[in-house]
Amino acid sequence: MDSKSNTATAVAAADDLMPGKIPFQEQKCFRMQRLCEYFKFFHMIAFLFLTYNAVLAIYRSRENPWDLAFLISCYAELILLFWCLKKFENLGADAPVEHRHWLKVVVWILTTLLTVTFAWRVSQIMPLCLKFVVWGMSGSVIASGFYAFFIFNGDVKGANDYYKLGDEKNVYDRLNPEEMV
DSSP, rough: HHHHHHHHHHHHHHOOOSOOOOOOOHHHHHHHHHHHHTHHHHHHHHHHHHHHHHHHHHHTTTOOHHHHHHHHHHHHHHHHHHHHHHHTOOOOSOOOOHHHHHHHHHHHHHHHHHHHHHHHHHHHOOOOOHHHHHHHHHHHHHHHHIIIIIIIIOTTTTTTTTOTTTTTHHHHHHSSHHOOO
């Protein structure tokens, strides 16, 4: 019985080494990519839902110019922000640094504009003491976004100690058995 289990293990190990057989980690990665392909249409559904709600809100507020300006500006800012984020996400490793930097600047400006727009709208209905809280929170979000985008240049080696991009083969060699689970 012991020789049968050794034979089965040897056959399984030989199957893994056969040409054309994909290692387990690459199969797992391939399955995840295929799963992501199935759900790409969710982006379009979310965009259509956002557009539908924006059109309804614009239609309902067509008689109030301030509400109309708020809705149109928020929709335009969100669409531009999503477009810039998608463009930044699709940049390759060989993209010029200046192009990447300018896209980060545009993303930060758009998020700042969106934050200020929402803070202005919310602070209109708040009492004076809560207006300070709303604007203080908005200012802290804007300042921390600026810090994260442009000032912070920390060493990411410590953050990526267990998993380094492009080093998928050796990642499980460095982990303890408890960390693998």
